[in-house]
Amino acid sequence: MDLQAIIDGIVSELEPRRGEGKVADYIPELAKVDPNQLGIAITTVNGKTYTSGDAETGFSIQSISKVFMLTLALGKIGEGIWRRVGREPSGSAFNSIVQLEHEHGIPRNPFINAGAIVVTDIVLAGHKPREAIGEFVHFMRFLADDNSIHIDEKVARSEQETGFRNYALGNFMRGFRNIKHPVDHVLGVYFHQCSLSMSCAQLSRAGIYLANRGTNPLTGFSVVSPRRSRRINALMLTCGHYDGSGDFAFHVGLPGKSGVGGGILAIAPGKASIAVWSPGLNEIGNSLLGAEALEMLATRTGWSVFGP
Amino acid sequence: MDLQAIIDGIVSELEPRRGEGKVADYIPELAKVDPNQLGIAITTVNGKTYTSGDAETGFSIQSISKVFMLTLALGKIGEGIWRRVGREPSGSAFNSIVQLEHEHGIPRNPFINAGAIVVTDIVLAGHKPREAIGEFVHFMRFLADDNSIHIDEKVARSEQETGFRNYALGNFMRGFRNIKHPVDHVLGVYFHQCSLSMSCAQLSRAGIYLANRGTNPLTGFSVVSPRRSRRINALMLTCGHYDGSGDFAFHVGLPGKSGVGGGILAIAPGKASIAVWSPGLNEIGNSLLGAEALEMLATRTGWSVFGP
Amino acid sequence: MDLQAIIDGIVSELEPRRGEGKVADYIPELAKVDPNQLGIAITTVNGKTYTSGDAETGFSIQSISKVFMLTLALGKIGEGIWRRVGREPSGSAFNSIVQLEHEHGIPRNPFINAGAIVVTDIVLAGHKPREAIGEFVHFMRFLADDNSIHIDEKVARSEQETGFRNYALGNFMRGFRNIKHPVDHVLGVYFHQCSLSMSCAQLSRAGIYLANRGTNPLTGFSVVSPRRSRRINALMLTCGHYDGSGDFAFHVGLPGKSGVGGGILAIAPGKASIAVWSPGLNEIGNSLLGAEALEMLATRTGWSVFGP
Amino acid sequence: MDLQAIIDGIVSELEPRRGEGKVADYIPELAKVDPNQLGIAITTVNGKTYTSGDAETGFSIQSISKVFMLTLALGKIGEGIWRRVGREPSGSAFNSIVQLEHEHGIPRNPFINAGAIVVTDIVLAGHKPREAIGEFVHFMRFLADDNSIHIDEKVARSEQETGFRNYALGNFMRGFRNIKHPVDHVLGVYFHQCSLSMSCAQLSRAGIYLANRGTNPLTGFSVVSPRRSRRINALMLTCGHYDGSGDFAFHVGLPGKSGVGGGILAIAPGKASIAVWSPGLNEIGNSLLGAEALEMLATRTGWSVFGP
Incomplete structure (x- = not known):
């Protein structure tokens, strides 16, 4: 072929x-x-x-990063991740909050925004936001075997300034105690990994x-x-x-x-x-x-x- | 192996x-x-x-019949079927009616009850219920190359007498004109194919x-x-x-x-x-x-x- | 004044x-x-x-009849009615079925269709459909002190032939055992009282x-x-x-x-x-x-x- | 009497x-x-x-303040308020976010949290948060003819630290452009008026x-x-x-x-x-x-x- x-x-x-x-x-x-x-x-x-x-x-790469963040999080806490995020298709839009209310703050899967925010919270554990971002960039360079990979800071800032829906998702899950770190920290990392x-x-x-x-x-x-x-x-x-x-x-x-x-x-x-x-x-x-x-x-x- | x-x-x-x-x-x-x-x-x-x-x-076999009914319906009207039923996971229970109301009587996929009722309506076209049931049994015998396959009439009757939720789904979609035949006919066929x-x-x-x-x-x-x-x-x-x-x-x-x-x-x-x-x-x-x-x-x- | x-x-x-x-x-x-x-x-x-x-x-009079049917039902079983129907605004359309699924077949109030169907089921208790319709007409003549009040049979038939959504509601609640009589009977009475x-x-x-x-x-x-x-x-x-x-x-x-x-x-x-x-x-x-x-x-x- | x-x-x-x-x-x-x-x-x-x-x-007084904030907001922009908040019962809990997603960021009424946050945003217009809080306290003293009325700062702080759900609501509506000021400012005022x-x-x-x-x-x-x-x-x-x-x-x-x-x-x-x-x-x-x-x-x- x-x-x-x-x-x-x-x-x-x-x-x-x-x-x-x-x-x-x-x-x-x-x-x-x-x-x-x-x-x-x-x-x-x-x-x-x-x-x-x-x-x-x-x-x-935006949401494609969710695959790699999931890989990182699984490496950190293993299958325990599934206590905080589901494995089912959502049947709704990428940024829907309806399901979160019906299912008590547990996102349906790690590839919708809410789920990826939980995954980010897991990757963040024990780190400062800047360190977590660094770890992710390092991981991606390692996977692609290419040290030129980097984050586009302009995109990250642009997302941070307009990502109200993601702040809503983060705070909503924090209310259900399914986000452990300050929402600002989690979303800081989240917006950066999307901006690779x-x-x-x-x-x-x-x-x-x-x-x-x-x-x-x-x-x-x-x-x-x-x-x-x-x-x-x-x-x-x-x-x-x-x-x-x-x-x-x-x-x-x-x-x-x-x-x-x-x-x-x-x-x-x-x-x-x-x-x-x-x-x-x-x-x-x-x-x-x-x-x-x-x-x-x-x-x-x-x-x-x-x-x- | x-x-x-x-x-x-x-x-x-x-x-x-x-x-x-x-x-x-x-x-x-x-x-x-x-x-x-x-x-x-x-x-x-x-x-x-x-x-x-x-x-x-x-x-x-119950809902497993939905795979074979879908095969039959695709054989009858081809990809036109997708105008009446979706291809996405539902994100809800097999007999949920919520999604149907939000999406105007179009079931999410042919493998939830509502979707299979639409598929049955398609298979029924131009037939009397008894004929459609006969065609399905014939098809299954042909696929399995086994003429002993039959419908368990007791199960079919049992379903018919207690399947209120399915009558609700059928009538609901009829209200949206996504069921073309009398609901009683469609569900008669539906309950029989499940009872194979x-x-x-x-x-x-x-x-x-x-x-x-x-x-x-x-x-x-x-x-x-x-x-x-x-x-x-x-x-x-x-x-x-x-x-x-x-x-x-x-x-x-x-x-x-x-x-x-x-x-x-x-x-x-x-x-x-x-x-x-x-x-x-x-x-x-x-x-x-x-x-x-x-x-x-x-x-x-x-x-x-x-x-x- | x-x-x-x-x-x-x-x-x-x-x-x-x-x-x-x-x-x-x-x-x-x-x-x-x-x-x-x-x-x-x-x-x-x-x-x-x-x-x-x-x-x-x-x-x-259509849904205005729901006020009088409620009055009749309260006369029959008193405040026990509230075990089968709620007293809260629905926050949705008159014929929505979504709420019924979320709240296990208990309609939000007696003035949406689902609630009035339950009320009709209560009025029907111990009667044939024809008798229940007769009782309602009699009650309305008594209230208005006017024996010329009657049901428009053409309207009743018209509703009966096209009221798929109401059949859906009735069957759905029957599935939750919140309708006790055959759905056809209940809706027969329901469509007639609306047609006064x-x-x-x-x-x-x-x-x-x-x-x-x-x-x-x-x-x-x-x-x-x-x-x-x-x-x-x-x-x-x-x-x-x-x-x-x-x-x-x-x-x-x-x-x-x-x-x-x-x-x-x-x-x-x-x-x-x-x-x-x-x-x-x-x-x-x-x-x-x-x-x-x-x-x-x-x-x-x-x-x-x-x-x- | x-x-x-x-x-x-x-x-x-x-x-x-x-x-x-x-x-x-x-x-x-x-x-x-x-x-x-x-x-x-x-x-x-x-x-x-x-x-x-x-x-x-x-x-x-908590949510009772919503009546007085609504009175203030109506005084500021009159009936125009109803372009940003509805007048219908919600059919759901005080802090539900589901309805907001279904209705594009327009809260059902001014007495659920989301609606009161929009009302607060309206009262805030042209002011610094501190000024808006001051205006509200002044208004309440005027209404009750009692200058001893004051805000309990401990309660306000307590709410501010744990009110994740309200931050979610605020950010969610900001995403729909139905909140005009920074969410932190709006909620700062919101938590203070509740704490009167x-x-x-x-x-x-x-x-x-x-x-x-x-x-x-x-x-x-x-x-x-x-x-x-x-x-x-x-x-x-x-x-x-x-x-x-x-x-x-x-x-x-x-x-x-x-x-x-x-x-x-x-x-x-x-x-x-x-x-x-x-x-x-x-x-x-x-x-x-x-x-x-x-x-x-x-x-x-x-x-x-x-x-x-």
Whole structure:
């Protein structure tokens, strides 16, 4: 299978549609991104990376960071995390607070905002906010084997100034004692991890451990156990795209996590880690062309977990 | 891999736990079932069937029938079905009506009761209820290649007399014009298809087309296209266990559909169709030992779609 | 105070606005009513009735019947009724089912559809549906001292054929065992009581007991105790206009109950019973001109219970 | 009617029940209050004040302040306030956030926490927090004609440190742009106005304008117009006791506003302003003995707005 030809074909077929979708505008800094960009990168379990389009341009990974923060938190407190956050699809928007009231401050899963805020609270334990942010950046550099990865401070500040809904979620859960640290500290870390800037190439390398039984084939380091790797993939499949997770599974058939910056990380277990990026979003808030590119890729490679 | 040894081992390890869980009692006829039963059957894409425990005893497949009714309905009107039913996990109980009010009578997916009632309405089109029931039984006999499969009329009557919630769902959607036939007709068919009696062995054979790109390897007949087969699997994974779908994906990692009769059908794409049965349910309404047996099986075979 | 001059003035001021609002169309038979009608009738505790406009024309009282059915049910089982229906405003539409699911089949109050269906189930106890309907008609003739009052069978049939939402509510509550009789029987009675045809003049006489400490000054009969009369008024004020009850209290300041036929019954405790009718509804489903006429009347008479 | 004898009788009959109910404990400072207290004060439109029991002891008026803040806000921007807050009962708890999400950040009424936070935001306009607090204290001293009224800073601080849910509400509405000032400022004012300390005697005098067509008979000052006075009373009746408003209207039949400090202010339009206080709360969060005392009072005086 000629992966390079496949992704070049996809990028070329989507060429006329560059710019489709709506760039996220609720975070002012993100609204400034040029919408006409499209990149794909695939890193295989053999350690090779294939790229096409704007695959080397950095973008704000936003919610994709939730996968890596979950990995960090699981490393810290293990399966105890599930006492504070659920594992079920939410059936509602990424920033809904309704479910939290009905379920006593326990978010449905770690990939909606409320859940990721709890995960951040766990990662923060015993640290100052600045240290926790540093640990996360360090972890991402380690995963991608690339020390140039960094946080975009402008984006972080922009989020911090406008993220009222996230402050609401944090305070609401604090009221239920499911946030242990001062809400300002937790959200300081939360907004920074969302603001990590990475390219498709870097992202596909950072996620490869999930396709390779928990071990990074590039560095040989074991990040998580095979079982934990499977479980993170399962969560990505059922909960990775907010209230569009069912649809993504239906069309693409791969565990994935999207971010409002227009990136999507998808995992083909046993085969490859795939990162796509295009800033225009569909109505649920996932990259429009990114999702289409992944559907084309899954069809052409036969990598869907639901059968060739 | 010695599948026979694996399933014998599982049945034997679960031996001391037979009877755990709570048999469904809201349908009086189901409450009479002996709880101490446990069966497993695996049919592989090579056409071989392996059984262990009470794998030849018939039980009420209940909601597992929703997978086959969906297959029938897709065969009738194709992807047009998605104008009347969604593809997202519901985030609520199997018989919740709240979501229907918020989303104007469009059920979230075909595997919750409301969705399956819409699917039944589609299958009913142009038929008398008796004919539609006949067509479904015929379809199941064809899939399992077994003419002894039949409906348990006592269970059907028991459901019909106590299924007030389902009458509520049907009338509610009729009010939104998402049910086209008289509610009594639709529910007559609905209660009958739920009341099909099958053994694990029969069920694993009936489901094998979903593991084999849509084609039954036993008979050679193509039931659905490979793409449709993948999509049904995707729906089973994200929505097959009501509000426990995320948990099932997390622990088992296979597309599956459970029924309150204690049965679960699971699909290992490209490998096998698996049916387990044990009447005691967990608190979400899925077979307690059935789910455990499948978790053990997935671990020992490495069949999880999320990686070995 | 010259009541005749006041209501003549109101009818004449509203003359140019006749026909405003939207006639209920979800019950086909109601949609046929001429929208250009407007009537007012006041019956005082002294036993005098004043009328203006189309006050002698019969119309479908619809949900206004809920006040009288509640009176009947309280007469049968007393305060025990509150074990099966609440006394709080619903915060949602007249036919919402969401609250019922959250509160285990106990409707919020007797003036939303679900609550009135429970009340009907109580009135039905020990009777055949036909007898219960007969008892209600008899009661209304007794209250208004007018034997010409009757049910419009065409409207009743029209509701019966299209009232899917009410069948949903009935079945839903039957599932919670809060409906004791067959749903078909209960709704048969329910649709008939809604279909009572009365004029403003008749209605204002029928309601006068609520303004007069429970006793009809025209006939001298005690219908309910003073305390029960106060309590029914309280329920009309807090719950009589579905999710527009707060607004009605804010603008009019009188206990009232509206119906989708365009009628409103309002009570000025210690002073008078008022019936208005105009078929065009506002967006919440209350008579548009009827509510305006009552606001004008309350202002000009100083009858608001919240002060002159 | 001998009001002094009536209230002395009530206090004496409730003597053996002092201490019933549960003192609010979610605000640490309030939990310290001696539960065995009970006071009643009535100020009539003739300007006389009657007291019984602990009617001169100061207590934290808490949510009762919402009535006075609403009066202030209406004075500032008039009926424009209703673009930012509704007038309907909420059908849910005092601090629910669910409704806010469903209705785009517009609280249902000014007497639930979210609504009062919006009202506070309106009162804050053009001021520093300290000035707004000063204006409110000044207003309350003016209404009660008593310069000793003051804020309990310990309570204010206690609320500020534990009021996570209110911070959540404030941030949530800020996200919908229905809060204009920094959330910290708005809540600073909000927590201080809740922490006003007043006795029953002071409170009954402060509320007398609502019983007297908007004018304080003690000072002769017009506080609001008669129409506005009626409307505030209407809101108190339909929304004054959170999700227990219907029940309060049913049993007491007077506009009222309760606070978790155990106080209730009730208005008998055209007759009197009544303040009761007893710290033990019922399950909805209203003073248990306070509500009983008011029901006894309404029965014995015949002051229910729903008839004698």
